Amino acid sequence: MKVLGISGSMRKGGNTTDLVNVILERCRVAGIETDFISLSGKKIHPCLGCEKCKEKKCCVIENDDWEKIINKVLDCDVLVIGSPTYYYDVCGHLKNFIDRTYSLYHDRRLAGRKGVAVSVQAHKGANRTIQTLEGFLSTHEFSSLGSVKGTGYHEGEVLADKDAVEKARKIGDKIVRLVNPRYK
Numbered sequence: 337m338k339v340l341g342i343s344g345s346m347r348k349g350g351n352t353t354d355l356v357n358v359i360l361e362r363c364r365v366a367g368i369e370t371d372f373i374s375l376s377g378k379k380i381h382p383c384l385g386c387e388k389c390k391e392k393k394c395c396v397i398e399n400d401d402w403e404k405i406i407n408k409v410l411d412c413d414v415l416v417i418g419s420p421t422y423y424y425d426v427c428g429h430l431k432n433f434i435d436r437t438y439s440l441y442h443d444r445r446l447a448g449r450k451g452v453a454v455s456v457q458a459h460k461g462a463n464r465t466i467q468t469l470e471g472f473l474s475t476h477e478f479s480s481l482g483s484v485k486g487t488g489y490h491e492g493e494v495l496a497d498k499d500a501v502e503k504a505r506k507i508g509d510k511i512v513r514l515v516n517p518r519y520k
């Protein structure tokens with residue numbers, strides 16, 4: 337089983353990266369293969385709305401990093417997708433990434449996987465961020481393993497949000513139990 341974590345934040349070592357990695361770490365220590373991608377520094381053009389993907393079954397935009405990343409998503413069994421809260425929703429860079437997955441929707445190419453939504457806010461708005469991420473996951477027919485909201489402003493602060501870290505650990509353990517039902 338492969339677990340892939342994605343942080344949509346432009347802060348490579350930011351709070352979203354930290355919270356996603358709390359989940360991945362629980363999987364790693366239990367011997368599960370994990371991978372992590374930060375979208376920071378990645379070139380991801382927005383969806384053109386050209387609808388050419390309906391016929392071609394793939395996105396026609398070729399000159400960026402989206403395809404390399406989506407191939408990793410296609411290769412995973414569990415996706416942990418995280419975003420910082422920007423104006424009560426996902427950040428724009430991750431939204432560009434998500435919008436491009438429309439090209440895989442027509443043939444339900446992402447269906448059957450499991451997903452976890454993660455968001456970090458400074459004060460408020462993470463509920464809607466989680467809703468957007470869960471909308472993405474359910475549209476693609478992922479089954480949900482839960483979600484985690486954390487609070488933190490400067491890099492690293494989310495790790496002081498004890499409830500969020502505890503919930504992230506529990507979700508990590510839930511992922512482990514997919515392969516080892518007796519794991520505590």
Ligand SMILES: Cc1cc2nc3c(=O)[nH]c(=O)nc-3n(C[C@H](O)[C@H](O)[C@H](O)COP(=O)(O)O)c2cc1C
Pocket residue numbers: 345346347349350351352353419420421422423424425456457458459460461462488489490491492
């Ligand atoms: C453009 C922008 C918009 C933001 N909007 C919100 C918001 O609506 N609500 C909130 O609580 N925090 C907001 N924040 C704060 C971030 O959500 C917070 O700093 C978060 O920890 C960033 O996560 P990261 O380190 O993974 O990038 C915003 C930050 C930026 C840069």
